[in-house]
Amino acid sequence: MASLGELERAVMDLLWASQEAATANTLRDLLAQDSEAEGGSAGHQGKDLAVTTVLTVLSRLEKKGLVERERGTRPHRYQAVSSREDHTAELMHEVLGSAPDREAVLARFIGSVSESEAATLRKLLGGH
């Protein structure tokens, strides 16, 4: 059985690719297809995947603010809150932006380069 982390990733990949809301049943079938396509023992495991497991994964993703549930419909339909590109952009903005506590959270190879520093760098490297 794949770990919850791997399943979360697989579910998000499906939701990002389809851009449409899907029920846990649909997602389970798609996940089973995917692992069958990979063949071998993975295919066998894919068939064992329970809808409740998919629902667990979906509720974890919902808590993380990555998927939302359509209210009012039964069974519930889930969709991605924003696209993969938007999430990547958000993450990179966190990395490249100049939030004051960013420096303590992660260490970048090159910090923010101001315009004057970029000029200094060009001068330094040009003279080399």
Place this chain on the structure above:
Amino acid sequence: MFWTSYFLAVLALVLAWPVPVLLSRAAWPARAPFTAMVLWQAIALAGGLSMIGAMLVYGLEPIGDNLIAGLRALAGMVFRNEPTTALGFWHLFALSAAALLSAHLVFTLLLTYVKIERQRHRHRELLALLASPSSERAGTVVINHDSPVAYCLPGGARSVTVLSDGLMARLEPDELRAVLIHENAHLSQRHDLLLWAFAAWRQALPWFPTTRYAQLAVNSLIEMLADDVALRSESKSTLIRAIALVAGGQAPSATASGPADTNGPGDGSLSATGGADSPRTTASRVSRLLSPEPPLKPAYRAMVLTASALLLAVPTALLIVPGLLG
């Protein structure tokens, strides 16, 4: 006992302003980054210790010949309702201030830790979904992004180094190796602990010049330390090329994303004043690589290390030794 509190107060003042200003202007830290790092830690610790110690010693002066006797008498007042008439207004004021400052420092340290850990946790969560693990290197993930980005997210066994597609496309294998060694040095030398402590120190006392200078210096020194590790296995020109390519690739993307983040009017001004990240860090790294000065002589390094040890030992001894002798 009386002169002890004056001495500690003077030490606290000197460590809060002139010393950090002078040290942040000095050129030698680039020639001995590790030694300079030790000195900054000693300044911060001794500064905090002498600030609290001065107030404590002053406040306890009427009720004890030394710190330990004074604290014992104070405990009697607090827990056994002994008369407090010996303590005047200013003594009580100094004692309360010492207690508040100690609690404030500890609390800020913990709060900063929680905030940093929460942000890292969220970041790791998103990375787990967005980035793909590198097939060649353990603990490294690749994220789909065009500008050249490399960073590491510390977290013990879950530490991860993140590279962007843009970086992989632009850098030659040896330049990439230099970047990875640099990032790995941050993780293996536990620079996250230094960043945490100095971020908390600044957060706790933002109006003290020492905390700002210390954080700027530490940010810059850890980069130099990591560069030095990379230089052990990669050539200087490789590292310089890597820095130039990453810095050059980031500059236009930073201005391009500028108008988009209208919700951050402080963004521009922050990077102009440096935020916590000194705007000179990258330039000083490159000039240090281009025109290297010889490492600081061992005798000078020994002097700085001795001074650091004394900075910690003298206030500690002043506070504790009289009590042990008496």
